[in-house]
Each structure stands twice: as structure tokens, then as C-alpha cells.
Amino acid sequence: MNFRVLLVCMGNICRSPTAEVVLRQYIKLNNLGDKVEVDSAGTHGYHVGEAPDSRTQRAAAVRGYNLSQLRARKVARQDLDYFDLILAMDKSNLDNLRRMATPEQQERIKLFMQYAKNFEDDEVPDPYYGLGHGFDLVLDMVEDAAQGLIEEVKQNSAA
Template sequence: MNFRVLLVCMGNICRSPTAEAVLRHYIRNHRLGDKVEVDSAGTHGYHVGEAPDARTQRAARARGYDLSQLRARKVARQDLDYFDLILAMDRTNLDNLQRMASLEQQGKIRLFMDYAKNFEDDEVPDPYYGLGYGFDLVLDMVEDGAQGIVDELLSRLR
């Protein structure tokens, strides 16, 4: 059984590629790589084809995650059919995804932070316009949420 997860933020250059790299890392570590597919996208096409933000890459690299091969893309309607779980990094992008989705697709769209165990926040803040510290906070939140996703996948797929 293959399970497909899509991680979504606005431009697909900070939060969602970070979440993609972290979740892929955790999935590999739990030997779920042949059972789970992970991708990321943005609700807006501002950065299509671009690599993740340099600050995002730097913060991720400091923790052992490589985002250099990822490229931004925009969510397509067929993604809503293809993926089993679609996780928005914040409420604005959740709303955008829900507006795109049919009634049948609504149930697979959730907030990424629904899976976090150590953070009360329901949104991963966008660090793009902030000062440098936001990228480490995003990584802390994404690592927490990714571990929760892996825990759920382990119970579903084993």
C-alpha cells in the first residue's frame, strides 16, 4: 500500500519544502520509504521552478536536511485526487485548498500542526519576511509535526 502526503504553504520555498525534507528523513529512518510518498507545493505560483529560500536551506542544512534538489511548484487540481493526506502549514492555505477541493476531497485536507505533540500552535508561521530566527522555529515545529505524522503512519501501515 502506498500512502501519499502533500505539504502545502503559500510559495513552496520555506515551510512546505522544509516539511517535505524533514518528513522524508523521518520516513527513511523508520523504513517507510517504500510505503510513503511525500511532496510539497504552494497555493500560489510566485516561485515556480525556484529552489527553496537560501535562509531556509541554510537552517535546514545546519540540522542535516538537504533541500537543494527541491523546486517550487503550485498545487494542481489533480493533486487533490492523487494525495491521500494534504497538510496546510496555516489556515490561509487550508482555506485556499478547501476552496479548490470537491466535497469528497475535503476530508483529506488538514493542518500540518494537527500532528504536533509539543506545540500548541495550529499554524507554522511564515518566516519569509521575518528576521532570521523564524527559520529555526519553523524547523522545531516541522520536526514535531513530522514525528506525529510518522507515528500515525506507523500505526496505519504496519
């Protein structure tokens, strides 16, 4: 049985593709590949079909992550049915997702950072208009939340 996770930011070119690749790596390291499926999307279609932002790719590559094969896509209504857990990078995207969702789908939609252990922030800040260090901060936060999510998945799959 697969547990399906969708990671969502605004344009699907910085935060959510970073989270997708990091989470995939953690899934692989924890031998959960047959249990967890991961994808990412954006709440807006500004960048559909584009590769992740070059600054995102550079920062990720320094830590050994490769985002070059990913392409941005927009969240579709069917995603809200398909995925078991839909994780927004910030409250604005959380609100957008909740507006799209039916009452039955609401409980699947959460903030990604609720799984973080070392950061108290609710949101992963959007680095798009900022300086280069913002992309490293995104990686730090995403790695922390991804590890927390993996721990919960492992705990639930053992139960």
C-alpha cells in the same frame, strides 16, 4: 501500497519544502520508504521553478537537511485526487485548498500542526518576511509535526 502526503504553504519556498525534506528523512529513518510518498507545493505560483529560500536552506543544512534539489511548484487540481493527505501549514492555505477541493476531497485536507505533540500552535508561521530565528522555529515545529505524523502512519500500517 503507498500512502501519499502533500505538504502545502503559500509559495513552496520555505515551510512546505522544509516539511517535505524533514518528513522524507523521518520516513527513511523509520523504514517506511516503500509505504509513504511525499511532495510539497504552494497555493500561489509566485516562485514556480525556484529553489527554496536561501535562509531556509541554511537553517535546514545546520540540522543536516538538504533542500537544494527541490523546486517550487503550485498545487494542481489533480493533486487533490492523487494525494491521500494534504497538509496545509496555516489556515489561509487550508482555506485556499478547501476552495479548490470537491466535497469528496475535503476530508483529506488538514493542518500539518495537528500532528504536533510539543507545540499547541495550529499554524507554522511564515518566516519569509521575518528574522533568521523564524526559520529555526519552523524547523522545530516541522520536526515535531513530522514525528507525530510518522507515529500515526506506523500505527495505521500495523493495524
